[in-house]
Amino acid sequence: MQTANRKPLRMAKREALYGYLFISPWLIGFILFTIGPMLASLYFSFTDYDVVNPPTWVGLANYEKIFSGIPDAIRTQSSEPLGDPLFWKSLQVTLYFAMMALPLGLIVSFVLAILLNQKIPGVNLWRTIYFLPSVIAGVAVTILWVRIFNPRIGILNSILDIFGINGPGWLTSPDWAVPALVIMSLWAIGGGMIIYLAGLQGVPTDLYDAAKVDGANLFQRFRNITLPMMTPVIFYELVLSLIATFQYFTEAYVASNGTGGPVRSTLFYNLYLYQNAFKYFDMGYASSMAWILFIVVLVLTILVFRSSQYWVFYEGQLRGRK
Amino acid sequence: MASQPSMKMNEASRSSHQNFFQKLAYGIKGQELILKSITTFILACGAVLILTPFLYMISTSLKDQSQIRSDPLSFIPRRPTSVEINGKQEPLYEVNLDGEVKEMALIKKLPEKMGQFVDPANPNQVFELLIADQKPIYHLEIHWENYPEALTSVPFDRYLINTLLVVFLSMTGMLTSCTLVAYGFSRFRAPGLNILFLVMLSTIMLPSQVRLIPIYVMFQKIGWVDTLLPLIIPAFFANPYDVFLLRQFFMTIPLELDDASKIDGCNPLQTLLYVVLPQARPAIVAIAIFHFLFAWNDFYEPLIFLHSRENWTLAVGLQTFDALYTVNTHLIMAASLVMIIPPVLIFFFSQRIFTQGVVFSGIKG
Numbered sequence: 075m076q077t078a079n080r081k082p083l084r085m086a087k088r089e090a091l092y093g094y095l096f097i098s099p100w101l102i103g104f105i106l107f108t109i110g111p112m113l114a115s116l117y118f119s120f121t122d123y124d125v126v127n128p129p130t131w132v133g134l135a136n137y138e139k140i141f142s143g144i145p146d147a148i149r150t151q152s153s154e155p156l157g158d159p160l161f162w163k164s165l166q167v168t169l170y171f172a173m174m175a176l177p178l179g180l181i182v183s184f185v186l187a188i189l190l191n192q193k194i195p196g197v198n199l200w201r202t203i204y205f206l207p208s209v210i211a212g213v214a215v216t217i218l219w220v221r222i223f224n225p226r227i228g229i230l231n232s233i234l235d236i237f238g239i240n241g242p243g244w245l246t247s248p249d250w251a252v253p254a255l256v257i258m259s260l261w262a263i264g265g266g267m268i269i270y271l272a273g274l275q276g277v278p279t280d281l282y283d284a285a286k287v288d289g290a291n292l293f294q295r296f297r298n299i300t301l302p303m304m305t306p307v308i309f310y311e312l313v314l315s316l317i318a319t320f321q322y323f324t325e326a327y328v329a330s331n332g333t334g335g336p337v338r339s340t341l342f343y344n345l346y347l348y349q350n351a352f353k354y355f356d357m358g359y360a361s362s363m364a365w366i367l368f369i370v371v372l373v374l375t376i377l378v379f380r381s382s383q384y385w386v387f388y389e390g391q392l393r394g395r396k
Numbered sequence: 397m398a399s400q401p402s403m404k405m406n407e408a409s410r411s412s413h414q415n416f417f418q419k420l421a422y423g424i425k426g427q428e429l430i431l432k433s434i435t436t437f438i439l440a441c442g443a444v445l446i447l448t449p450f451l452y453m454i455s456t457s458l459k460d461q462s463q464i465r466s467d468p469l470s471f472i473p474r475r476p477t478s479v480e481i482n483g484k485q486e487p488l489y490e491v492n493l494d495g496e497v498k499e500m501a502l503i504k505k506l507p508e509k510m511g512q513f514v515d516p517a518n519p520n521q522v523f524e525l526l527i528a529d530q531k532p533i534y535h536l537e538i539h540w541e542n543y544p545e546a547l548t549s550v551p552f553d554r555y556l557i558n559t560l561l562v563v564f565l566s567m568t569g570m571l572t573s574c575t576l577v578a579y580g581f582s583r584f585r586a587p588g589l590n591i592l593f594l595v596m597l598s599t600i601m602l603p604s605q606v607r608l609i610p611i612y613v614m615f616q617k618i619g620w621v622d623t624l625l626p627l628i629i630p631a632f633f634a635n636p637y638d639v640f641l642l643r644q645f646f647m648t649i650p651l652e653l654d655d656a657s658k659i660d661g662c663n664p665l666q667t668l669l670y671v672v673l674p675q676a677r678p679a680i681v682a683i684a685i686f687h688f689l690f691a692w693n694d695f696y697e698p699l700i701f702l703h704s705r706e707n708w709t710l711a712v713g714l715q716t717f718d719a720l721y722t723v724n725t726h727l728i729m730a731a732s733l734v735m736i737i738p739p740v741l742i743f744f745f746s747q748r749i750f751t752q753g754v755v756f757s758g759i760k761g
Contacts, residue, residue, distance in 0.1 A: 089584050092664050096580025097589070099573040100596060103633020108599055111607035111614070118609060125613060186442070189435050202747060203443045209743040212693035213711045214732035217718045218453050221725055229452050232468045261446065292431075321603055324695045331719050347605055352700055357609050364605040371603050 119362035124355045136362035161363070163338055164346035167252065171342070172319040174256045179315065180308065183263040187270035188300070201271070208264035216328040219258045220245060245329050248339040255325055255340065266311050273307035274300070313378050317371050323348065343367065457729035458538045464725050474534040479516045489513065489530040493523070499533065539726065546727035547734065550720075554706055555713035562627045562698075562709060563691040569632035570687050571680065577634040578642035579668045583654065593643075600636045604696075612700060626701040627691075627709075638683045645679035646672060682749050689739050710735055 094101070119136055121129035142157030190201050207215065222228050223244035231241030244254040277300060285295050326334065326342040334341030334349070347367065351360035451471050456464060458473040467474065478485040479501050486501040491513055500523070504512040511527040514520075547553075581593050615626045649672055657667045673680070695711040702708050708716070714735055718728050 090586030093584030093586035100577040100634035111610035114610035200439045210736040214735040368606040
């Protein structure tokens with residue numbers, strides 16, 4: 075009896091051992107490259123640290139520097155800035171971009187997905203074309219768009235010129251730099267579009283058939299079937315895009331050659347963080363910015379998840395009600 | 397008895413209803429045809445918008461600077477044809493003279509948009525014509541030499557070798573570690589394993605900035621900054637996205653096969669290698685492709701970790717090339733075009749896996 079009991083126990087132990095053995099690459103990496111560095115960066119955020127000299131404890135000074143900048147950001151262009159107005163500038167640039175790029179991206183990619191979900195000839199070709207830009211996103215594409223936006227010899231203003239429109243300075247103008255980046259981001263929305271397309275294909279067709287029999291028109295079918303069935307996907311996309319916006323970097327860096335210009339109009343949060351860390355080697359301050367970013371992303375994620383119960387419709391809820 | 401007439405009426409109204417529905421159905425068909433045409437039209441317009449930047453890139457890469465400046469809207473690299481008149485080069489126009497089309501040179505611009513045109517064969521006879529009415533003659537002028545010039549003006553061969561080293565070594569590490577970890581999470585029961593899986597999933601949302609600075613300091617202390625190692629070694633410790641994708645795929649592979657191999661005396665590693673992996677090929681190929689695209693395009697980490705020129709990857713090299721040679725748009729477009737060719741090719745050849753994989757994992761290109 076005892077041996078019979080012990081044997082499964084030994085097997086269970088063996089299984090557990092194997093399990094831990096197999097996941098050990100991730101577990102070691104998690105300690106080395108995630109938890110360890112996260113704690114270290116939390117510590118750095120309370121220090122003054124330039125990599126060369128050992129960190130010196132400064133308490134809340136880094137955070138004070140950030141938050142004492144608030145009144146200046148509101149007063150705009152005061153003569154003697156307290157704290158760090160650039161931090162608030164970078165937050166403002168990021169939110170400004172998000173306020174345009176997120177809703178526009180959502181609408182455009184959702185509409186595209188609906189169009190690409192129709193039974194029309196050559197639909198695969200269209201899907202390929204629309205998805206293509208998102209595959210090559212990065213330095214090369216940004217360089218290309220910098221040329222397109224060139225106010226003098228770029229193709230965009232040359233086309234606008236035909237219609238008698240005097241095009242703006244785009245990336246060379248403080249007012250138009252962020253809208254230019256939004257246009258660029260709209261060009262590469264293939265990733266979101268494909269996810270919406272998959273969601274649309276998951277909507278059961280018998281729902282549409284039933285609605286047609288009931289005489290629902292196109293708009294009614296969209297409003298009462300497509301939209302509610304798609305809210306989980308929209309919600310998921312929204313969370314991902316929001317987090318991605320706070321980490322927007324390559325395009326802003328390449329378009330402004332790392333400066334965040336003109337006149338800091340493209341000084342995105344992540345770009346300013348990079349400048350502090352790897353240009354000025356102010357690792358303590360950059361770490362506190364990183365932790366604020368982390369908390370912002372965390373809060374946003376939780377908020378969107380919490381609010382989702384009010385507007386996200388899951389199919390299971392309908393079944394539950396029956 | 398009394399109900400009969402009403403039944404008849406019902407029948408009559410039903411047949412009229414049927415008629416109504418038939419009409420409606422035809423109406424819907426017509427409506428759908430119109431909708432499909434509109435859809436195709438909108439998609440075609442959008443496709444033009446999507447493809448124009450690519451065309452612009454290709455055409456600009458084959459022009460020289462004066463062509464870019466003087467003729468920005470032409471997608472064909474061309475130059476106005478000119479002819480020598482009295483020792484001077486004058487632009488050639490297709491001139492319409494009383495219904496007869498002739499090639500003539502514009503020798504002098506006059507006020508009110510008029511110009512003096514002459515026939516090159518008979519330069520003494522001058523015609524005064526409205527310039528806007530005549531068609532300038534162009535000839536093709538393609539600057540293929542932009543490509544060798546762009547690719548040799550900075551050591552792109554060195555950048556390419558570095559990029560390939562990073563891409564394929566990190567891919568090896570990522571595939572090995574992710575397979576092991578995904579297998580661990582999908583096949584073994586152990587206390588805490590499920591919680592660890594949730595912990596791993598939650599790190600997908602983690603912004604990398606919150607750990608990057610200490611990682612940089614760590615690599616700095618062990619002398620790895622300005623080598624390719626920081627871009628390769630972390631890949632050997634699995635990536636939560638790819639582990640999740642693989643683990644979901646492994647879950648769909650029937651456990652009976654595992655049991656059979658166990659009875660045949662395979663240890664878990666052998667079961668993974670000979671039973672699970674061969675069936676997981678689509679998922680492995682998908683994450684390998686994602687990794688290639690990610691590592692090929694990655695700019696942030698190479699920018700942070702690689703300082704000296706000979707260690708740069710293509711992304712960093714191209715950005716610096718752009719900053720240094722800003723005025724040479726043609727060379728920069730040529731280099732950029734070369735850089736996007738591999739991802740585009742991979743996309744076209746693996747499109748199916750690609751779109752399915754994107755949907756499955758939610759990773760955006």
